[in-house]
């Protein structure tokens with residue numbers, strides 16, 4: 733069994749529940765030691781894997797947890813809308829900092845480095861590649877290029893309006909096409925995560941509903957507004 737298969741087996745045997753610990757930038761929670769504490773709490777509560785952004789956070793989390801970590805680095809580029817792990821150097825640095833899997837933007841938008849080169853670099857380091865996609869076309873292209881997992885992370889985030897609900901239809905389509913799908917993006921309730929698994933998802937990543945206090949407070953405030 734290859735290293736990649738072993739890692740896959742480990743995540744699936746632990747139930748496929750992945751927790752993304754990404755505080756809102758500038759939030760009082762946005763400190764590596766707080767990210768590491770959230771990650772440890774999630775790991776102790778049965779998360780199969782973690783999704784962590786940035787090298788300082790990744791190093792702090794790696795010191796505390798043994799479960800697999802999906803590493804990403806976000807950039808705000810002037811000449812491209814692509815934010816998640818756009819450079820080959822990001823991949824090398826994430827590997828060095830202790831990531832076990834790497835996620836990258838798998839959309840077909842203007843980008844500094846091709847998705848094919850990113851996938852090859854991740855594989856060069858012996859790690860599984862997770863393509864964060866926005867639609868079925870992105871997903872199938874990355875699948876054909878050899879991405880190990882297709883995540884629905886960017887569905888709803890490549891145009892101006894972001895829907896409230898998760899894109900369960902995309903989970904269904906990609907699973908039926910033979911992709912190992914990680915459902916991600918707006919899985920704000922356990923029921924929605926369970927539904928994604930029933931529709932064929934291989935795993936579900938939950939972020940805001942667990943680790944972004946500001947978002948959760950806003951949901952409550954909105955719901956409690958007088959009619």
Ligand SMILES: CC(=O)N[C@H](C=O)[C@@H](O)[C@H](O)[C@H](O)COP(=O)(O)O
Pocket residue numbers: 752754804885886889916917918919920937938939940941
């Ligand atoms: C669009 C984008 O950049 N998504 C990011 C990807 O890393 C994160 O900001 C999300 O929190 C993560 O995908 C989990 O999703 P949710 O927070 O909805 O559970």
